[in-house]
Amino acid sequence: MISVEEARARILAALAATPAETVPLPAGWGRVLAQPVQARLDQPPADVSAMDGYAVRAAEAVAGASLAVIGTAPAGHPFPGEVGPGEAVRIFTGGFVPPGADAILLQEDAEASPGRVQVQETVRPGRWIRRRGLDFAAGEAVLPTGRRLTARDIGLAAAANVPWLAVHRAPRIGILATGDEIALPGDPIPPGGIVSSNAHALAALIRAGGGDPLVLPIAPDDSQAIAAAATAARACDLLVTTGGASVGDHDLVQSALGPQGFTLDFWKIAMRPGKPLIWGRLGATPVLGLPGNPVSALVCSVLFLLPALERLSGLPGAPPRTIRALAGAPLPENDRRFDHLRARLEPGPEGVPVATPFPVQDSSMMKTLARADALILRAPGAAALPEGASIEVIPLGDLGI
Ligand SMILES: Nc1nc2c(c(=O)[nH]1)N[C@H]1C(S)=C(S)[C@@H](COP(=O)(O)OP(=O)(O)OC[C@H]3O[C@@H](n4cnc5c(N)ncnc54)[C@H](O)[C@@H]3O)O[C@H]1N2
Numbered sequence: 001m002i003s004v005e006e007a008r009a010r011i012l013a014a015l016a017a018t019p020a021e022t023v024p025l026p027a028g029w030g031r032v033l034a035q036p037v038q039a040r041l042d043q044p045p046a047d048v049s050a051m052d053g054y055a056v057r058a059a060e061a062v063a064g065a066s067l068a069v070i071g072t073a074p075a076g077h078p079f080p081g082e083v084g085p086g087e088a089v090r091i092f093t094g095g096f097v098p099p100g101a102d103a104i105l106l107q108e109d110a111e112a113s114p115g116r117v118q119v120q121e122t123v124r125p126g127r128w129i130r131r132r133g134l135d136f137a138a139g140e141a142v143l144p145t146g147r148r149l150t151a152r153d154i155g156l157a158a159a160a161n162v163p164w165l166a167v168h169r170a171p172r173i174g175i176l177a178t179g180d181e182i183a184l185p186g187d188p189i190p191p192g193g194i195v196s197s198n199a200h201a202l203a204a205l206i207r208a209g210g211g212d213p214l215v216l217p218i219a220p221d222d223s224q225a226i227a228a229a230a231t232a233a234r235a236c237d238l239l240v241t242t243g244g245a246s247v248g249d250h251d252l253v254q255s256a257l258g259p260q261g262f263t264l265d266f267w268k269i270a271m272r273p274g275k276p277l278i279w280g281r282l283g284a285t286p287v288l289g290l291p292g293n294p295v296s297a298l299v300c301s302v303l304f305l306l307p308a309l310e311r312l313s314g315l316p317g318a319p320p321r322t323i324r325a326l327a328g329a330p331l332p333e334n335d336r337r338f339d340h341l342r343a344r345l346e347p348g349p350e351g352v353p354v355a356t357p358f359p360v361q362d363s364s365m366m367k368t369l370a371r372a373d374a375l376i377l378r379a380p381g382a383a384a385l386p387e388g389a390s391i392e393v394i395p396l397g398d399l400g401i
Pocket residue numbers: 177178179181182194195196197198199242243244245246247248251273274275276290291292293294296363
């Protein structure tokens with residue numbers, strides 16, 4: 001059995017980012033840039049007014065002065081002339097500041113009369129003008145390679161007048177659930193059968209991680225059927241199997257894929273739940289063999305599949321973020337497997353949350369996992385801890401799963 005950290009390092013080392021493709025702006029959200037976004041203009045493109053008022057020459061715009069209003073400059077309609085001595089131009093937010101003017105007199109600080117404006121508050125030079133290029137300049141790399149694009153980034157690229165983005169292709173992940181006993185939700189359940197929850201949960205988790213899930217038909221516990229189904233997944237960036245990972249006579253994933261050219265990198269991790277995880281390669285396609293127990297499959301996905309998706313998407317691939325919490329119950333001494341206890345998080349003293357493990361931690365219990373807010377981390381050999389002790393947890397809400 002290898003450690004969680006070593007397993008993650010070996011998985012990440014075996015993966016590379018998908019090739020780049022060019023997508024229109026709206027399709028870029030959540031994708032990772034393969035090339036920087038360079039601004040194609042200055043923003044703002046000229047000196048513009050930040051307020052509704054009058055474009056003036058600050059030296060003359062002193063309280064009590066009266067100026068001739070010689071035109072208007074609404075946004076999108078620059079004033080064609082220049083502001084000369086004793087003159088002002090009516091201007092609106094976003095309007096280009098006409099040549100000659102060097103400040104904006106706020107309309108609240110002015111008294112308008114036909115053709116004229118009286119200054120009521122002295123104006124400082126430069127006041128209420130957004131300078132050309134205040135936000136960014138043409139040619140500037142506003143978004144770097146390797147960035148996962150947020151809604152804010154999409155807005156920034158649009159503002160930079162960039163309609164297309166070079167991003168890594170969303171990783172295509174094949175999902176293969178195995179087992180004679182499993183049926184799709186809603187289908188007739190065979191005698192002794194159960195409903196397959198894993199494929200659906202994994203597809204959703206893969207979407208949350210920025211991947212493109214491809215759910216393959218369920219393969220029965222039959223080497224040929226598993227091999228045939230897995231072959232169909234060769235076009236994927238990663239094949240995820242679930243079930244058949246352990247040591248039982250019907251745990252066929254390794255034996256079925258062997259003749260198809262499967263090479264094993266490692267099998268079994270010193271962790272709970274999820275010990276019998278498989279990592280290897282079927283030809284060029286990496287294969288992550290998750291255990292069949294639903295909680296084990298999903299906890300392993302949090303620890304290994306989400307970082308793998310990051311790596312395939314063009315990011316380095318990081319372990320899930322952890323935070324400090326206080327134990328909401330005494331925790332027993334841990335054995336040699338890294339434990340991940342499903343727990344509730346509640347607000348605690350001084351902003352530190354309290355994490356209370358569910359009393360039963362069986363790896364078949366989906367309701368407990370669905371209600372959990374966090375996984376309490378218990379390192380191999382960790383000593384028993386009293387209630388209130390400081391612990392480390394993975395908050396699940398952050399992950400969007
Ligand atoms: N003698 C031993 N037995 C087991 C060991 C062991 O070390 N020695 N490891 C246990 C651990 S830990 C786990 S985890 C499981 C993993 O087993 P498999 O990956 O081979 O999974 P299966 O045997 O196929 O199924 C286990 C369990 O999960 C249910 N299952 C399977 N697929 C799905 C699905 N798509 N959706 C929902 N539930 C699913 C299945 O019905 C079984 O109940 O092995 C232990 N045994």
